[in-house]
Amino acid sequence: MIVAPVLSIYLYMLYICLNWYPGARYVCFCGYVVGMFGLLFVRTAGDCVLMRPSDSSKPSYVARVEKIEADSRGANVRVHVRWYYRPEESIGGRRQFHGSKEVFLSDHSDIQSADTIEGKCTVHSFKSYTKLDAVGNDDFFCRFEYNSSTGAFNPDRVAVYCKCEMPYNPDDLMVQCEGCSDWFHPNCIDMTAEEAKRLDHFYCHNCSSEDQKKLHNSHVSTRHADAKVETKRRRR
Ligand SMILES: *[C@@H]1O[C@H](CO)[C@@H](O)[C@H](O)[C@H]1NC(C)=O
Numbered sequence: 201m202i203v204a205p206v207l208s209i210y211l212y213m214l215y216i217c218l219n220w221y222p223g224a225r226y227v228c229f230c231g232y233v234v235g236m237f238g239l240l241f242v243r244t245a246g247d248c249v250l251m252r253p254s255d256s257s258k259p260s261y262v263a264r265v266e267k268i269e270a271d272s273r274g275a276n277v278r279v280h281v282r283w284y285y286r287p288e289e290s291i292g293g294r295r296q297f298h299g300s301k302e303v304f305l306s307d308h309s310d311i312q313s314a315d316t317i318e319g320k321c322t323v324h325s326f327k328s329y330t331k332l333d334a335v336g337n338d339d340f341f342c343r344f345e346y347n348s349s350t351g352a353f354n355p356d357r358v359a360v361y362c363k364c365e366m367p368y369n370p371d372d373l374m375v376q377c378e379g380c381s382d383w384f385h386p387n388c389i390d391m392t393a394e395e396a397k398r399l400d401h402f403y404c405h406n407c408s409s410e411d412q413k414k415l416h417n418s419h420v421s422t423r424h425a426d427a428k429v430e431t432k433r434r435r436r
């Protein structure tokens with residue numbers, strides 16, 4: 201909470217003004233140090249951070265800060281974290297529909313020294329991730345919670361698209377059929393990505409055989425996530 205550092209700075213200033221009360225000195229100074237630390241590194245519990253892995257060849261761990269604590273001297277700042285798992289760290293492993301920046305919020309918590317924090321990162325909802333104009337190194341997204349003992353996901357079913365009936369991978373280009381509004385991977389409809397990008401209108405095989413003559417002025421959308429997030433729900 202931003203309140204903590206602000207309050208401790210306030211208290212420290214109060215101490216400077218009222219330094220006739222010696223007991224306040226210690227408390228306020230420690231509060232100030234902890235507060236400043238909190239302000240510099242993790243401003244709010246619930247913030248997401250990258251943490252240095254013990255094996256430096258591995259990518260940084262992604263974690264959500266649940267609580268920050270320090271000992272009475274304001275030293276040894278420790279953070280309570282809840283880990284995000286990368287798909288390859290899950291029991292089922294990485295699957296084709298998992299995005300490169302996808303992480304799962306696990307039920308696995310830990311206490312870590314604050315100095316393993318490398319920096320802040322952002323774990324977006326699936327929807328807001330698909331709306332990002334540019335994805336930075338520290339942008340991730342999460343659409344599943346993950347039970348680390350059973351490997352189960354929540355939700356256990358999500359919308360699927362295309363002939364391949366796969367959940368949407370935001371890294372992949374898809375084209376939308378103007379007839380049925382389903383989305384398709386160029387690969388699955390015998391097209392290259394380049395050809396798909398050049399399309400003005402697209403009707404999938406089923407729709408074009410049904411409404412061959414229909415012609416609309418609307419343009420085909422590519423990589424437009426809104427509709428995809430809300431439409432069909434079939435089993436994964
Ligand atoms: C994970 O699954 C086990 C077994 O079904 C269950 O007992 C446990 O509560 C689950 N954990 C969470 C956080 O849902």
Ligand SMILES: *[C@@H]1O[C@H](CO)[C@@H](O)[C@H](O)[C@H]1NC(C)=O
Nearest residue numbers: 362363380382404405406407
């Ligand atoms: C196309 O039609 C067939 C037969 O009705 C159906 O099984 C299939 O799911 C449809 N394909 C799509 C992509 O809607």
